[in-house]
Amino acid sequence: MVRFENVSKVYRTRAGEVRSLDGLNLEVKPCEFIVVRGPSGCGKTTLLLTAGGMLHPTSGEISVGGQALYSLNRRERAVFRAREIGFVFQMFHLVPYLNVIENVLLAGSSACVRPNSKRAHDLVARLGLASRAFHKPAALSTGERQRVAIARALLNQPKLILADEPTGNLDPENAAEVFRHLEDFHRAGGTVIVVTHGTMAEEYADRVLQMRAGSLNGS
Amino acid sequence: MTVIAIVLKELAHRKWSFLLSLLAVVTAVALFVAYFTTAEASQRETARVTRDLGFNLRILPKNTDMDQFWADGFSDQTMPEDTVGRFAKYENVFLVYNHLVASLERKILLQGKAVIVSGLAPAVVAPAQKRQPMGFAIRAGTVLVGFQVAQRLGLAKGGQIELAGEKFAVEQCLAESGTEDDIRVFGLLSDVQRILKLEGLINEIKAIDCLCLTADQDPLKILRAELAKALPETKVIQLRAIADARAKQRRALERYAAFFSPFVLVVCAAWIGVLAMLNVRERKIEIGLLRALGYSSNRIAWLFLAKSAVLGGVGAVLGYAIGSALALNFGPEIFKVTAQAIKPDFGLLAWASVAAPAFAALATFIPAMLAVAQDPAESLRGE
Numbered sequence: 398m399v400r401f402e403n404v405s406k407v408y409r410t411r412a413g414e415v416r417s418l419d420g421l422n423l424e425v426k427p428c429e430f431i432v433v434r435g436p437s438g439c440g441k442t443t444l445l446l447t448a449g450g451m452l453h454p455t456s457g458e459i460s461v462g463g464q465a466l467y468s469l470n471r472r473e474r475a476v477f478r479a480r481e482i483g484f485v486f487q488m489f490h491l492v493p494y495l496n497v498i499e500n501v502l503l504a505g506s507s508a509c510v511r512p513n514s515k516r517a518h519d520l521v522a523r524l525g526l527a528s529r530a531f532h533k534p535a536a537l538s539t540g541e542r543q544r545v546a547i548a549r550a551l552l553n554q555p556k557l558i559l560a561d562e563p564t565g566n567l568d569p570e571n572a573a574e575v576f577r578h579l580e581d582f583h584r585a586g587g588t589v590i591v592v593t594h595g596t597m598a599e600e601y602a603d604r605v606l607q608m609r610a611g612s613l614n615g616s
Numbered sequence: 617m618t619v620i621a622i623v624l625k626e627l628a629h630r631k632w633s634f635l636l637s638l639l640a641v642v643t644a645v646a647l648f649v650a651y652f653t654t655a656e657a658s659q660r661e662t663a664r665v666t667r668d669l670g671f672n673l674r675i676l677p678k679n680t681d682m683d684q685f686w687a688d689g690f691s692d693q694t695m696p697e698d699t700v701g702r703f704a705k706y707e708n709v710f711l712v713y714n715h716l717v718a719s720l721e722r723k724i725l726l727q728g729k730a731v732i733v734s735g736l737a738p739a740v741v742a743p744a745q746k747r748q749p750m751g752f753a754i755r756a757g758t759v760l761v762g763f764q765v766a767q768r769l770g771l772a773k774g775g776q777i778e779l780a781g782e783k784f785a786v787e788q789c790l791a792e793s794g795t796e797d798d799i800r801v802f803g804l805l806s807d808v809q810r811i812l813k814l815e816g817l818i819n820e821i822k823a824i825d826c827l828c829l830t831a832d833q834d835p836l837k838i839l840r841a842e843l844a845k846a847l848p849e850t851k852v853i854q855l856r857a858i859a860d861a862r863a864k865q866r867r868a869l870e871r872y873a874a875f876f877s878p879f880v881l882v883v884c885a886a887w888i889g890v891l892a893m894l895n896v897r898e899r900k901i902e903i904g905l906l907r908a909l910g911y912s913s914n915r916i917a918w919l920f921l922a923k924s925a926v927l928g929g930v931g932a933v934l935g936y937a938i939g940s941a942l943a944l945n946f947g948p949e950i951f952k953v954t955a956q957a958i959k960p961d962f963g964l965l966a967w968a969s970v971a972a973p974a975f976a977a978l979a980t981f982i983p984a985m986l987a988v989a990q991d992p993a994e995s996l997r998g999e
Contacts, residue, residue: 451993452991480910490901503906
């Protein structure tokens with residue numbers, strides 16, 4: 398499903414070069430639930446952003462579902478991302494002036510995907526947010542905000558969900574709920590890659606990978 | 617969700633940011649509208665003010681000895697009074713004047729000292745001028761007495777003065793002028809002609825003309841050539857200093873307008889531009905999110921352009937209303953003489969309705985396109 402071949406990402410800063418991914422190789426099979434663990438700054442987020450077609454690698458090739466991501470132009474990559482990949486961020490990144498339903502529908506408002514209002518309402522209900530459907534993010538708890546972000550990631554029925562520290566700002570109860578929803582998606586046939594420095598995700602994972610200084614070790 | 621729905625929700629959410637941006641557009645448009653609504657009045661007012669600096673043409677009898685003229689301050693020769701009427705007929709032929717005043721002056725002794733008796737005819741006003749010029753309006757049998765004469769003879773308003781054996785009522789004692797007018801006694805032309813026994817004669821026509829507008833091209837040479845043919849009994853001299861000062865004042869006003877208009881535009885444009893950049897910066901993560909969700913760069917750019925169009929459109933209408941109200945309320949206070957020239961200019965509304973949204977869109981477009989050109993990950997890291 399996801400394939401990294403000798404991928405490197407080097408950030409050039411005033412202080413010098415920072416090698417975030419260092420010749421990284423990875424293969425994630427369809428319907429696999431992968432957890433990538435590692436200390437802060439080891440390259441976990443860079444791994445996820447490059448896998449999502451959101452950050453050009455310096456070298457190497459990345460493919461998702463057999464499609465070489467960076468051989469697509471920007472527009473084609475945007476279309477591919479909208480259809481195939483869902484994102485869950487640590488900071489939720491909800492649009493503050495849209496309510497819950499509108500935030501979820503935002504994923505279905507890009508030109509390449511038809512918005513599905515019924516599915517948005519179903520997802521919001523399934524994630525326990527029916528009573529909050531018309532509330533703005535500022536009126537929601539952090540757990541509720543992350544569930545909105547998950548609903549948004551699921552709207553277009555992607556094959557892959559990339560989650561960057563999805564429980565980093567949540568208490569254990571809300572964190573467990575987030576993982577249960579990701580596991581539901583996984584059981585329905587989806588592929589999940591979660592990067593985290595916590596341990597809770599491991600009980601849902603098919604495979605846990607340890608990342609250190611831009612490289613992976615399987616476990 | 618449509619682009620306009622997203623734009624309206626964002627505007628409602630970021631009310632203060634929207635109001636601040638709106639203020640920039642309204643201020644820019646209002647300043648521009650107020651400036652242009654009062655521009656014509658300002659130019660006409662300046663023309664009036666400079667005109668009132670004094671006459672700039674003096675038409676004299678042909679045989680005037682200029683050494684005598686400059687020594688005495690008037691010509692000792694005369695020409696027929698109807699010369700002024702014939703001169704007036706050449707309006708729009710080879711000259712354009714504002715108004716003409718015929719006069720007759722002579723030096724007489726009054727209690728042992730010289731005074732200049734000055735007889736003034738009612739002004740001949742050019743057909744295009746609707747109002748009588750400001751200046752002396754002298755009734756028959758009355759005189760206006762210069763400061764020095766009044767001081768020496770102890771005269772006051774309501775008193776009497778005897779000139780060449782004839783008594784006149786003192787209508788006014790003039791304030792000190794610092795010129796030879798301080799030893800002048802002004803009377804009606806016909807009265808002065810009578811006491812000097814020079815009926816039907818004058819020795820000077822003072823004229824305000826529009827030659828100052830073409831002062832750079834030496835209009836005097838042209839005028840002298842034409843007058844030599846049309847009024848052979850006259851010659852003309854020009855008060856260059858006043859004419860040049862008037863031309864300079866008008867050119868200064870034009871240069872000021874040429875500087876001020878783009879300056880106002882540039883300052884307001886910079887203001888709008890900075891606010892647009894701040895808005896894009898504030899929404900950098902949002903841009904990254906939309907790109908992560910598969911929005912194309914064009915669609916994201918439309919979000920910003922549509923917002924600018926709303927901002928510019930509302931700002932243009934409000935700015936026009938405020939600018940016109942300012943001009944109509946305060947313009948007449950500033951430009952008292954030409955207040956009637958200040959009226960709403962609906963052409964400016966059309967101009968503002970196109971230019972303000974276009975400019976606001978342009979100011980937003982550049983930072984927005986810079987933001988969408990980045991990898992989504994870079995934008996999401998914007999915080």
